Amino acid sequence: MMTLNRPVAPLARLAIGSRAMLSTASYSPLESGPGMSMPPGFDTKKAQLTRLSPSSPKAPSRVSSLGKTMPPGFKAHVAELGTFVLPDRVTGSVGDRALGKALVDAWRRDGIIQFAMSEHQRKLWADAYAASRRFFKKPHAEKAACVDSQSYAGYIASGEEVTDGIADYSEIFTITKDLDMAEPRVRAKWPCHGPCPWPDIEMKEPMERYNENLGAEGEKLLQLTELGLGVEPGSLTKYTRDGWHHTRVLRFPPRNATNGKGKEGRGIGSHTDYGLFVIAAQDDVGGLFIRRPHEEEKFANWEKSAAGLKEDADDWYYVPPVDGVHTVILGDMMQYLTRNYLTATPHKVGLNTKERFAYAYFHEPSFQAVLKPLEGGCGGMMQDKSERAANGIHYGTHFTNMFMRNYPDRITTKRLVAEDRYRLLEQPELRTMN
Numbered sequence: 001m002m003t004l005n006r007p008v009a010p011l012a013r014l015a016i017g018s019r020a021m022l023s024t025a026s027y028s029p030l031e032s033g034p035g036m037s038m039p040p041g042f043d044t045k046k047a048q049l050t051r052l053s054p055s056s057p058k059a060p061s062r063v064s065s066l067g068k069t070m071p072p073g074f075k076a077h078v079a080e081l082g083t084f085v086l087p088d089r090v091t092g093s094v095g096d097r098a099l100g101k102a103l104v105d106a107w108r109r110d111g112i113i114q115f116a117m118s119e120h121q122r123k124l125w126a127d128a129y130a131a132s133r134r135f136f137k138k139p140h141a142e143k144a145a146c147v148d149s150q151s152y153a154g155y156i157a158s159g160e161e162v163t164d165g166i167a168d169y170s171e172i173f174t175i176t177k178d179l180d181m182a183e184p185r186v187r188a189k190w191p192c193h194g195p196c197p198w199p200d201i202e203m204k205e206p207m208e209r210y211n212e213n214l215g216a217e218g219e220k221l222l223q224l225t226e227l228g229l230g231v232e233p234g235s236l237t238k239y240t241r242d243g244w245h246h247t248r249v250l251r252f253p254p255r256n257a258t259n260g261k262g263k264e265g266r267g268i269g270s271h272t273d274y275g276l277f278v279i280a281a282q283d284d285v286g287g288l289f290i291r292r293p294h295e296e297e298k299f300a301n302w303e304k305s306a307a308g309l310k311e312d313a314d315d316w317y318y319v320p321p322v323d324g325v326h327t328v329i330l331g332d333m334m335q336y337l338t339r340n341y342l343t344a345t346p347h348k349v350g351l352n353t354k355e356r357f358a359y360a361y362f363h364e365p366s367f368q369a370v371l372k373p374l375e376g377g378c379g380g381m382m383q384d385k386s387e388r389a390a391n392g393i394h395y396g397t398h399f400t401n402m403f404m405r406n407y408p409d410r411i412t413t414k415r416l417v418a419e420d421r422y423r424l425l426e427q428p429e430l431r432t433m434n
């Protein structure tokens, strides 16, 4: 794997294969190959030069093969990312600060970062992947029985989810906070609160183990982000006490074996996710595309749907599968908190020639959190002095809005509406963190 090495960020350690080196995440030149072509009018030479800092030692010498897995029929650049290594603990050391800054810079430049899985995480992902394959192989009726009328956890059939008015082909098992019927918030009929309808222990145990680990990773990333932004420690992590973290375990059918409910070749339409970060793992098939931050591309998904944004444009970046890494993209709440200094990463999924499995863990604020934009940090660059930016956002309302929008026909949405649960979101106890 070839990476552009920049002489920056002294302590942003990168592991490439077995070698560790110093650099930040970066993009390689584009690549042409089967099923790929250059976007019209794109000048590779210029692109390479603009991605290198003036003092970069040399331009890349060969074109990567990572783009070979890109789903057919898509035009996109290939994102070749360096791989960060996260420390076991964040202490606020000089090294942590440098790493935090490098992460923030990479998100601002690329919209995505990639970090190495530990040996333990490789095992957790392998077990979750095996459980996912096992689950999705089950007969339809068995999978379809995994629903709950109070939570959005459970099975979503291919063609059931809607993004920007078009059915997605992803088949999903969603995991939300698993709360039994006696739990006070479930008894009080809080929207989206209820049990997770696990099919069996073989699915539950590995997924819970993996999620717990990713939860700790998410907290570490938040602490590093605080350091990178130069805001008070706790400015972000105060929102994730009892965070409304959730997971989407995903399977995508091959492009020639769909049920015809969606659009040819489209797995999930262009969208942004809702919270702080999405930490994701994918198998070796390939299908994920992202957009880099663009000054002129303005969106705020919590106000007006960003779904469908530039879906058919040519300037997407394909995120090739790399063994042993997690990727991290940003969500709506990170954009809101930083007043657009960090923006949510628009992304979409294409269908490949083979079925594809992926795992997306969403590190989120508490359902009850009312978020306010961060103060200070980044030399005053986090600016949006509008009243709108100062009002605060109730994360639970944003989450509920998004799930009602994605699953208009699901039993959970119907019950929420029939029982007028939505109005509870205004109550003070749903807006006060414990």
Ligand SMILES: O=C(O)CCC(=O)C(=O)O
Pocket: 248, 250, 268, 273, 280, 282, 288, 347, 348, 349, 358, 359, 360
């Ligand atoms: O399949 C992927 O890699 C990403 C899935 C995704 O965007 C989502 O579940 O929201």
Ligand SMILES: [Fe+2]
Pocket: 271, 272, 273, 347
């Ligand atoms: Fe997503």
